[in-house]
Every structure is written in structure tokens, then in C-alpha cells.
Amino acid sequence: MAKIAYILLCHKDPEAVIEQAERLTATGDCMAIHFDGRASASAFRKIRTALTDNPNVTFAKRRVKCGWGEWSLVRATLNTLQAAVEDFPRATHFYMLSGDCMAIKTADYARSFLDQQDKDFIESFDFFDSNWIKTGMKEDRLIYRHFFNERTQKRRFYAAYGAQKRLGLTRKIPADLQVQIGSQWWCLRRRTVEAILDMTRKRRDVMRFFASTWIPDETFFQTLVRHLIREEEIECRTLTFLMFSDYGMPVVFHNDHYDLLLSQDFLFARKISPDAKSLKTRLGRLYAAHDVTFQISNEGRNLFQFLSERGRTGQRFAPRFWETESSLGRERELLIVASKKWHVAKRLLAAIGAQTDIPTIEYLFDEENTPLPDLGGIQRTLEKRTRHRRALMRMLFDYYETDRLVVCMDPAALDLMHDFFSDRSHTRLLRIDCDFSDSYLIGHARRVGLAGERAPQATLEQLLPTIRNDIANEVDQIRGAGFSHHWAVQERASEEENARAISNFLDLSHETALDIVRAPHLFAD
Structure with a gap:
């Protein structure tokens, strides 16, 4: 009889990891876990403490700091495989999983399938x-x-x-x-x-x-x-059911997909929505069940294509991704940097990117040429980005496979900030308060079309108080909006004060925040 050792690579949500490990090992199978080296030590200790008495669970001997697209993911997998081979000598198959995967067949069915x-x-x-x-x-x-x-x-x-x-x-x-x-989700013999x-x-x-x-x-x-x-001896397919939309994003499964998932000729499915509580509960009970008969129809991809086409003409029957009220996701954290001096915010983002692995995106709602991945066209114009802002942001979270994302916004975009702060996700705001010289404000007036290159000096001097008041008013509106989790860095503040704000904003150590604050020429014009 086949005995499966699951190879689990994960980086968050220790409670879900513990639950997944206990569920998949309760029927006699095994699991080797690699918890990303970038994740907190306390989260890892929580997992180890909870599973320490489970003889069917082991851990990679060395944790690796993983990054999408990097060799570190393969290195972490090899470390975990080595631990599984050494600690589970009776395991016959090694099955690669992520924290977003759930079984869509019983343990009995999976072992019988592999035996055959x-x-x-x-x-x-x-x-x-x-x-x-x-x-x-x-x-x-x-x-x-x-x-x-x-x-x-x-x-x-x-x-x-x-x-x-x-x-x-x-x-x-x-x-x-x-x-x-090919896909990274494989099942290999010993x-x-x-x-x-x-x-x-x-x-x-x-x-x-x-x-x-x-x-x-x-x-x-x-x-x-x-x-x-x-x-x-090679079956060129994965045993994990996953689909991609025509935007290149992984399809997320919801509560009403239970019967569809069970009818697919696969053992696991990926990705299950964090909000699909009912689906998770039903699938969680399934793996240990006995005498379950599965009617395999394998119609999932064709049905998805049909529903996608109906959605484009407003005929899809179930609410999903594009509706205005669609959430970014309860577990996700949107980090907004608001600065009128765009070059200062961009320097700060570059420093954040150099010191952390949090993906950063510049003024995506303000600059047409902001570097963005190809998301099927939604990213092509500012008008599309703004109209479908939550959908765009959710696709970016999915593209970068992250739960944390830093974006820049102009302080004038108060309506966007209100919208994101009203979402079920976690939103944080870092305001950058800069000094504005007269020469800078004159340049700003020309950049935004308030004044031409040949405008008389007297005209420019008349504009300066109004522009300065507009900028101050935007800052006052943000401060008066009552946003929770709102901090500020200031050009005139000390490094220590600004580091404290960035440490709170990004939830980083004070030392790393200081390295970010000390980025060369951060506030220079």
C-alpha cells in the first residue's frame, strides 16, 4: 500500500499549517515542512511546538529565505525532501504541496490510485x-x-x-x-x-x-x-488541480465549487479562497472519510471557460472577482506611501526593496508608464486601473504571490485611500511630509500645466501661495480622515523618528528601518 510523504513549502499562517499537517497525517501519511526563513521565528516555534509530538511530521534541517523565481525555492524543496527521505523510510511517494492546497479525494482513494x-x-x-x-x-x-x-x-x-x-x-x-x-506541483516515487x-x-x-x-x-x-x-514511467501531468484565467492569474476556488472539485481527476486542488470557510471545512473532513465514491467528469476547465465568457457579457450567475465590492482578501496587507514629491517616494520604495522582500509598485494610479506586469489589459490605462482598482490590486497580490504589497499614491487620491481602508484587508498608510521651496513649486506648476515655460515671474509668484495651500490642504485632509495605522516621515525629523515610523508601517526591526531611512539623498530635489 502506498504511503505518502507530503512536502509542504509554506511561509505564513501557522495555524493553517498545523491544521493541514494534522489533517493529512491523521490517516497514517507523513509530512515534511519547510517554513520560509523570512517568516518570523515565533511563527515557526508555534508550528514546531504544536507538531513536536506527531511522529509523522518532520522539518527541513535548514530553513531557507525563499523568493519567487529564485533558486532558493528549489534549495528549500531539496532540504525538505532530504529530511523526508531520512525520517520516513517507509514512504513510497513524495507529493509537493503548498499551504493553498487541499485534498479533493480521500486518503484511501489517493493510495489506491498510486498503487495502481x-x-x-x-x-x-x-x-x-x-x-x-x-x-x-x-x-x-x-x-x-x-x-x-x-x-x-x-x-x-x-x-x-x-x-x-x-x-x-x-x-x-x-x-x-x-x-x-512544467508545473512545480509533482508526485514522485521514492x-x-x-x-x-x-x-x-x-x-x-x-x-x-x-x-x-x-x-x-x-x-x-x-x-x-x-x-x-x-x-x-513518467505521467506528464500533475495530480494537483489548478487553473489559470486568461489574465494569467491562478483561479481561486470558492464555497460553491465543492462538487466541481470532487469530480476532477486529481487528488488535490489549488488555490482555495481564504474566505471559503464552508469549502475548507467540507474538504478538511473528506480526506479521512471512507467508502466515498467519486464520479469523475473532468469538466472543470471547460465549465470555467464557459462561465468566464458569460461574465464578459454580464451573464455570470455568481459574484466573483470584478464586482466593485470584491475584497482584496482578509489576510492581505496593502501598504500605501503617499507623497507629493514622487521622486522621494520612489527612492523610499527602492530602499524598501533593497532591505526587504516586499514587492513595491510606484505611482500606478498616477503615471501611465509605471512598470507593471501584463495582467491581460487591465493595467494598460490609468482609467482602467482606477475603475477596477480593487481587481487590479488583487491581481497584483496574486501575481507576486504575496500577502504584503507597497504602492505609491499622490496625496490628492484621498478617495482611493478611503476605498482601500474600507476593504476587509489590512491597509496601512505612510505619509511623507516634505519641504517645498519656491523653485520646486514653480517646477511643479509647469509639470502639471498650471504655468507655461514662458510664464512671467510675477504670474508664477502669484501662483505659489495657492499651490502651497493646496498641498497643505491635501495633507490636512489625510490627517483628518481618521485612518487607522497611519504614520508619517518628515524631512525635518531625525533619523530615529523617521525610523520609528517606518518600523511601525512595515512591521520591521528598528535597525532595518534605519537602513531604509539612510538611503542616499532620500529627500534631495
Whole structure:
């Protein structure tokens, strides 16, 4: 009989991790957990304390600070696999999971399914010949070295990438490897996992290559499995049911998806909405149930496509993503930086990006050319971004796979701030109070079209008091709005005072906040 060791990579919500581990090990299966090294030590202690007496739970011997698209995700997976292989000698299969996954079949069904098919389940398509990558970088993921995270260190990422392209610093793929690509959610047999771990010890050239490949969690295991295992022993599919919208975002499942999920020919599903309490409860009970019959129809993707098309004509039957009242999500935290001096806010965001792994986005509601990922068109104009602001923000949270996001807004955007503060998510505001010289205000008047380049000096001097009062009024309106979790940094304040505000705003240590405050020329014009 198959015995499954679940490989769980997670970074938040210790209560949910504990619940998931207890649920999946209660029927005799095992779990090895990697809790992101960036997460708090107290959260990790809570998980370890709660599960310390569970003999079917183990932990990666070394925690890694993980980042999307980085080698760190593969390193964390290998560490967790090694712990599972050592601590669970009777495990026959190793199944990769995230905290957003839930079982959509019983344990009995899963073991019987794996017993009947002596195969590895992993998507692995030819990297160059398949169309698995729809947009963005393809061959350049492999032939150039990537040392920075594109999402949190965008400027460094593209500077290093561009320099290599200009200088022709390409590299060769290890000659005996045919690079494959596919989903990171796999289920592998024990002998396959042991062969992979053995290869990682013997082939340092392969490890070096993938360590500087961009998004290696989509290529590393996929390539090594094809290299080590005969084709007839590989089922090129995942056992985790997941779908993507035509905006490239993962589809989130809600309470009314229970029957649909059970009818899919998969063992788990991803992603379950944090607000789908009823669905989570029903699926949580399912795994330990006995004598459950499943009618497999596999119509999920076709049904989703049908409903998506109806939604575009206003005919979809259930409220979902685009409605005005749609929430960003209870567990998410939107961090707003408001500054009239946009260049100061951008410098602060660059400093935050350098000191933390929180994704940052500049003035997305004010500047048309703000760098944004391709979200299917919603990001193309300021009018679209503002009209669908909650939908846009939710898509950005999903794209960056984060629960924390920093964005810049002009202080005049008080209506946007009110809207986000009224959401069920957690919203915080950091106001940057700057000094404004006459020369700066004159430049501002010209930039926004209040005055032309040839406007007489007397006209400009008449404008200055009005502009200064407008800026002061915007700040007063923000201060009088009664926003909770609202702090300010000030050009005239000390480093210690500003560091305290940033520490509270970002929930960081005082030392890290000081490093952010000390960013070169932060307030310079």
C-alpha cells in the first residue's frame, strides 16, 4: 500500500499549517515542512511546538529565505525532501504541496490510485519546442545568469541581464541535459527522489547551472526526472488541480465549487479562497472519510471557460472577482506611501526593496508608464486601473504571490485611500511630509500645466501661495480622515523618528528601518 510523504513549502499562517499537517497525517501519511526563513521565528516555534509530538511530521534541517523565481525555492524543496527521505523510510511517494492546497479525494482513494500506477506524476515539456511559456523571457532564462530577483530587485535584475546581453556573456546548458519545463506541483516515487538527491551530490555542474537560472522550480525537477527515469514511467501531468484565467492569474476556488472539485481527476486542488470557510471545512473532513465514491467528469476547465465568457457579457450567475465590492482578501496587507514629491517616494520604495522582500509598485494610479506586469489589459490605462482598482490590486497580490504589497499614491487620491481602508484587508498608510521651496513649486506648476515655460515671474509668484495651500490642504485632509495605522516621515525629523515610523508601517526591526531611512539623498530635489 502506498504511503505518502507530503512536502509542504509554506511561509505564513501557522495555524493553517498545523491544521493541514494534522489533517493529512491523521490517516497514517507523513509530512515534511519547510517554513520560509523570512517568516518570523515565533511563527515557526508555534508550528514546531504544536507538531513536536506527531511522529509523522518532520522539518527541513535548514530553513531557507525563499523568493519567487529564485533558486532558493528549489534549495528549500531539496532540504525538505532530504529530511523526508531520512525520517520516513517507509514512504513510497513524495507529493509537493503548498499551504493553498487541499485534498479533493480521500486518503484511501489517493493510495489506491498510486498503487495502481507505478509512475512519476510531473509535468515535463520540452523547454524550447513547447509553448508552455506564454509570455516573457524564455531562452534567456537559461543562457544568462540571474542573481537578482526580478520582482523585488527589478532594476538590478534587468541591469545585470542587460549587461550580459551587451557583452555577449551567454553560457552553455550542460551537454547531456534536455531542459524540460512544467508545473512545480509533482508526485514522485521514492526511487526517483533518491536518484535526484544522489545526482545533486555528484553533478555540481548541474547544480551551478540551475542555481543561476531564472524560475528554476519550473525546470529543475522536470529536467532531472526526464534525465533519470524512462519515459514510460513518467505521467506528464500533475495530480494537483489548478487553473489559470486568461489574465494569467491562478483561479481561486470558492464555497460553491465543492462538487466541481470532487469530480476532477486529481487528488488535490489549488488555490482555495481564504474566505471559503464552508469549502475548507467540507474538504478538511473528506480526506479521512471512507467508502466515498467519486464520479469523475473532468469538466472543470471547460465549465470555467464557459462561465468566464458569460461574465464578459454580464451573464455570470455568481459574484466573483470584478464586482466593485470584491475584497482584496482578509489576510492581505496593502501598504500605501503617499507623497507629493514622487521622486522621494520612489527612492523610499527602492530602499524598501533593497532591505526587504516586499514587492513595491510606484505611482500606478498616477503615471501611465509605471512598470507593471501584463495582467491581460487591465493595467494598460490609468482609467482602467482606477475603475477596477480593487481587481487590479488583487491581481497584483496574486501575481507576486504575496500577502504584503507597497504602492505609491499622490496625496490628492484621498478617495482611493478611503476605498482601500474600507476593504476587509489590512491597509496601512505612510505619509511623507516634505519641504517645498519656491523653485520646486514653480517646477511643479509647469509639470502639471498650471504655468507655461514662458510664464512671467510675477504670474508664477502669484501662483505659489495657492499651490502651497493646496498641498497643505491635501495633507490636512489625510490627517483628518481618521485612518487607522497611519504614520508619517518628515524631512525635518531625525533619523530615529523617521525610523520609528517606518518600523511601525512595515512591521520591521528598528535597525532595518534605519537602513531604509539612510538611503542616499532620500529627500534631495
